[in-house]
Amino acid sequence: MSRLSLTRPHPPKFPEHPLEEHEHRVARARRLMEIEGLDALVVSRNVNVYYLSGTRFFAVFFQNTPAIVPQSMVVITKDADVYGQRFGPFDSDDVGYDTTCNASFEHFDSELELASILSDYGIGAGMRVGIEWGPDSATGINPVKFLELRRRLEGDLGVELVDSTALMRRLVSIKSPLEIERTARAVSASARALNRVMEEVELGMTATELSHRIMRYQLEEGAESSYLAEVMGEGDGSSQLFSTMPVDTPVEPGWVHFDISAVVGRYHSDVNRGLFLGRGPTRLESEAYAVRRGVNDLLDTLIKPGVSIDAVVREATDWVEATGFRIGALGGAPFVGHSLGMEFYIGPNIIPRAKQPALAGIGPDDDILFEEGMVFAFECSIEHPSGVRLPFFNVEDNAVVTSDGVRVLSDELSRDLVVRA
Template sequence: MGSNPVTKKSPVVEPLAGCSPPGWLSDPDRLAAVAAAEPPAFPPEEYEDRLRRVREAMADNGLDALLVSRPSAVEYLCGYFSAETIPQPLFVTAHDLVLFVPDFEVGRAVASSVAPLVRYFRYATAHTAYAAVAEFIAHGVGGGRIGADSRTPITMIDVLRDAECDVEPGSDMVDAVRIVMSPAEIECVRIAGESTERGVQAAYLAAARPGATDASVAAAISGALVEQATSRSAWQVVVATGNRASIPHSTWRGVPLVEGSTFLEFAGTHHRYHAPIMRTFCKGEPSPLVSRLAGLARECVAGVLETARAGAPCDEVARTVSKQLGTLPEGVVFHELFGYPVGLAHPPHWMDSVPFNITIDNPEPLREGMVFHMPGSFRSIGEAGVGVSQTFAITATGTEVLTLGSAEMVQL
């Protein structure tokens, strides 16, 4: 993460189910070159602490082992990431950490993972290999109690149960652990916020050019996000202009920017840690409706940042801010979501963790080290939409905003 590269040992790499070993694995120089190609984002102590916390959670829940298949949770524990999207499970016990990948991904495992053991299966028959992975795991735990996260292939769960293992599906405890972030992780989000701000400034410059379209603004944002980044965003750049800004999750389609509000939403990243924002700019004088929506959005974000703190129940924060907003004008829509967790994420979205939202339905207290995106978007469907937001961390005394710039509509 910092300026000093972190080195790592090459893992033990072994075939599974009769898979032939890649030739380069037997060449020590090539193996060392692959292992050194990508220094880990964090020092060994960071991964050790994460693993310790997850193992404590396993013990508290009576689990002998845990199967982790959500890509962001796998990366959280061992650093592994790849552009490949098929399930590549991580097997965790009190003493072992084993990463399972296709043979074509062995290079990625050696380059990015700190797992001490990598087992690989044939890429060409990956759809049938999960049974062999499950058989290996069943043999290792001897019928013990295994947690399996919600991304675990059903084939693996069936094979484990056939082997008389007690499988607990939906055990997303890695996500429950990682929702409280370390100082090093929060620093990654802070750096991501700098990338996000480059996207914001690029958007304003592009929007001011003659003939600007929603697509040209999106292209400028995308270029700014990537130019100095270490990773890409898990979700697309959203640009919606005119009355299309009033339709949630609409995005660019190659049309000219119109008078009135244009809605933006995107995230800069650093090592796949995300710092999303919403921003809105207005061409020309804002209408009374757009001005009212902008005021509500600004007030909503400010209310959350002033109210949230470690120990505060989520529902109390949501009710307090909702009361501050008062009754919304007729026809104005707000999702009543006053914050959702963000951080390390893989596609398809930066909302890539267990639900722990700041809503009137969640009585759980906020904890120091949690990081949220507060999406202050207000819309009059079919007419106009305005959104502003910040990404922020929960501290002992309040909040720390990790994104840059003010959460206010900008007039161009």
């Protein structure tokens, strides 16, 4: 094994975000470390390495590092801020120097070097080191290598390894103004693309053709990349292919909707709208759509800082049931929406706290509370107790929690029912 230690010789030339943003994130990480009694935090999932470094290293671009590439990582201690990546003939010191805001750098050819890196930064016997490695997450490190690394950290170095999954989720759940601005740009690109394709869709067009248009339109409307362009045709003669990549089949008369995501600075949108094409809705379908739209209107008024997520789920569930319908369940519990950022569903989500135990305890009595800066997608299905099949009326909006409520980021999209018979 080999390792190269470096210190910053000059400010970064191509920082992904300003130094003030990096310092803000590191300071928040250290505050959470203090609460959890951690002496060091090791971040080795690519998305979080990016969050705490901004690196443009190609291997961190992927959600999962290729197996042959050692996992990049960030190490935060009480007084050190270290970025580490692969050391080899294809790499340059300038990747760290010029694209990250970290103060120190460790290049290595094996993740097992982490034991000596921590030791050199003052971490030793009896100290507590956090790393994402619990049942609800993953380290990013090859599992077989991680077993050996854990043996060296706990056995040779004598540290206590602590699952920091909840800490990291709390850290990234509160978005800075810069993160909110990037998310808003992604949402706007998706909204404008969706409005364009909704005007153009016709019977006989294929899902693949429409998907390609959405991807192109998202780029034209300001996205850096198009992450998702699902075309869900629930027409009267269609296969019900939810959550699949588009297939080359024509859109049939009935309900067709588009679930799309754009990316700006690694931050995602996640919006959905649809329309009745070739026929109008039945009475029951119209009623169900009105209820689904009403859920979003209700969430606009219920969500505020300090309000518990459980309370909002209960009120939304009760309101829908009073109309004669019910909210669809996921994992045995009502699913009203999910978190949004560099990842989907990382939490907290708008579901009962019992279904997201890694985040319980953010508020009093183990409640999970809405906080200013959290970003959500309002997403739920509406069902009829009779079991009659209804289209998935996913009026999916994206919203950020403000100081006194929510700001809907996807307000360029109408919530009204669209019919083109």
